[in-house]
Amino acid sequence: MKALGRHVLAEIYECEFEILNDIKKVEELMVKAALEAGAEVREFVFHKFSPQGVSGVVVISESHLAIHTWPELGYAAVDVFTCGDTVDPWDACNYLVDKFGAGHMTATEIKRGISDGSKKEAVNL
Numbered sequence: 001m002k003a004l005g006r007h008v009l010a011e012i013y014e015c016e017f018e019i020l021n022d023i024k025k026v027e028e029l030m031v032k033a034a035l036e037a038g039a040e041v042r043e044f045v046f047h048k049f050s051p052q053g054v055s056g057v058v059v060i061s062e063s064h065l066a067i068h069t070w071p072e073l074g075y076a077a078v079d080v081f082t083c084g085d086t087v088d089p090w091d092a093c094n095y096l097v098d099k100f101g102a103g104h105m106t107a108t109e110i111k112r113g114i115s116d117g118s119k120k121e122a123v124n125l
Helices: 023-036 089-097
Strands: 004-011 041-048 054-060 063-070 074-081 104-112
Touching: 004 089, 023 041, 023 054, 023 063, 023 089, 074 089, 089 104
Parallel strands: none
Antiparallel strands: 004 074, 004 104, 041 054, 054 063, 063 074
16 A cells, blocks of 8 residues: 655654744744755745744645744644655654754654555545
8 A cells, every 4th residue: 555645743852942933943944854855845934923932834845844833842843744755754854853953853654645546435524
């Protein structure tokens, strides 16, 4: 069974407050993370919260990267969803760990759009 995409959910801890609270820096690093993974960046949007925190998304041809930061906790929640075989979501996550000055990361990869090729009836929940 082939998956359409790979979705990495990363918990990044012990990051530098100044980085996670700087909207321009977070934006720059997220775009660079997408490029490091081999993705083609289409658009991005970020929002700065008061008194602290940044959320944003980078839309890539291959899907997206998203982030929510809690600078006061040194924590960032990052999602990297990529489709196809040319972009590696782990490259983006590892780049962010390095650039955020993180102490450690825990992450899970989920295969998305798995199909065994058979037709199945849709179920609405």
